[in-house]
Amino acid sequence: MSGHSKWANIKHKKGKADAQKGKIFTKLGREIVVASRACGGDLGNFRLKIAVENAKAQNVPNENIQRAIQKGAGGSDGATYEELRYEGYGPGGVAVMVDILTDNRNRTAAEVRHIFSKNGGNMGETGCVGWMFEDKGQLRIPREDLKFSEDDLMMIALEAGAEDLEDDTEEFVIYTSPETMEDVRKALEEQHIVVSESVLSPMAQNTIEITDADQARKIVHLMETLEDHDDTQGVYSNFELSEALASEDF
Template sequence: MSGHSKWANIKHKKGKADAQKGKIFTKLGREIVVASRACGGDVNNFRLKIAIENAKANNVPNENIQRAIQKGTGGAEGSTYEELRYEGYGPGGVAVMIDILTDNRNRTAGEVRHIFSKNGGNMGETGCVGWMFQDKGQLTIPRDGLKLSEDDLMMIALEAGADDLEADAEEFVIYTSPEAMEGVSKAFEEQNIVVSESVLSPVAQNTIEITDAEQARKLVHLMETLEDHDDTQGVYSNFELSEELADQEF
């Protein structure tokens, strides 16, 4: 993947837009609410544990985290969120999936459909692109402060059950099966390796290289607009930018 940029890398290079816009606390809080509801507030549950860890990594105050857990377990009033996944196509037929947490599915569906159509894409039926993706655990480790070599990190990851490791100038991303994610996370914890983000999300099994600058601009704008929607928890696609476009600003 050297010289190329997938959407996750593009988003990272552009900075944490959600944090800049004050939305990340809301998104992380919703994930804690839903995870807490599913497990009854058991903080040893892996989904809730990583939701809390991600919130702490993004400096969400402890009182916000506790309030979200209470909402999830019925200890505080709050909206009832529904988990949804929308699928569709971006400019040029690129596959796009969006994970949603909403308290009004009709409103959200209409708004997401409008974003697709306004940005050169179209929202599809459930399953239209889902077959192109596979759920993977993704553990992000910053290079800054890491005392291990890449080879040593890879060895720890593989011995713990990881599938693959990708690297760029700023961080490593370790990919695991959903079943192995917790074990790999614990292995890093035992080695005092800082994991800045832990997510379980769809990863494209094959990617499409984008070489046209105008198509790249349209795709990035579509993805950013979907990311900015208040109900969005994650946006995924199967495109990557060519080496010539990888470092361009869009």
Template sequence: MSGHSKWANIKHKKAKMDEKKGKIFTKIGREIIVAVKQGGPDPEGNPRLKAVLQKARENNMPNDNIQRIIQKATGELESSNYEEIVYEGYGPAGVAILLNIMTDNRNRTAGEIRHIFSKNGGSLGETGCVAWMFETKGVITIELANSGLDEEELALLAIEAGADDVNTEDDQLTVYTSIDSFEEVKQSLAASGVCFSSAEITKVPKNSIVISDLEQAQQILKLMDLLEDHDDVQAVYSNFELDDSIADQLA
């Protein structure tokens, strides 16, 4: 499962958070609207909304923004109707790409996403073509230098709390859990004083394609960036892993 961690590291190093903050708020806002419409405005009775609100706080989204979005979702303010769609496709070197989409115009979004794929060495595929290559997991990342514990102590804590697997890479410990045990593991680690870089339910590739060609790596990263920047794309998942020498060149 190391591919997820390595891609996350590259992505974080490349991110320009100030430029992307507006897009992040827009995407979180759509998640809040869908969550409220599905499960109501009370986060205690709506686990999906509770998770999205936590993400909003982690990204320093103002409370006024959050309340206004909830009002849109409950009908107190005018709002667009968003639907959730999963798109699947292939990138350069045949890497699998899975997209979570929220859109108020399915036809427009499909055309734009297809265009991004085709102009950057990829292709939009049929439903089910790559989804089977991923599984939904809880993923908790911990910076070893900031944890106050060594690698073995952290790994033991995570396993004892119910984690399925742990992996260390680039001075970062990644903890993998089932969906059901995610909150329990997260709360157990937090109670032990462990600080997380991130904690989320996400898609993890069952197997990874190792990219050892610099040009292919650059093409893949460009495609991933363009897809992530699209307003209707909530999340992008892929099964590529960069060879260590290529990762070092791109870091």
């Protein structure tokens, strides 16, 4: 929706400070370890391939990537991470989901619950908001690197099986089903179109527009605090800022 901002785009625009790179590398490394463990280090596996590409896009050194793949494929070495998803509500009743990789379920659950309650929300039961989301592939295309028009980009993506294209000022975001994400990504690569990020993540089927600046500030703070938790791999919500708030720096 032109003129509005969803959480995924707000987060992406904020970027990451250099001081946070260690934390980013850690989270990306964990995802590679888990993906590699699930497929035995098979680089043809879609999840592992995406995890490696996202790590490279964030300039994670190749030796770190290879070490994480080998650690996962080796099985029992190091910590065993458990994949969890916590669900709840933020200020104003917006839906929030948090994907977690943790080696201590009880500790992480207590810490995430505390973040929710401290920031005007509450953690709910499994499934309380999950029904509002569906998995979608999201491919980000930097506008400055694109040698095609928006119409041409749309045509290439749609012919490969994409569902939609969103113009987000500095970049385009292509949305796909989980089944067609790889085909669309390959079609873009064949046209030498740079994909800066590829993710498969939950996307709200319907959104709640936030028009009050104070409420928006509280929601964004909750989302950022959840994102900053060491065990968090992704945070998702069904809110979007109104056109009047979309350009605000929260």
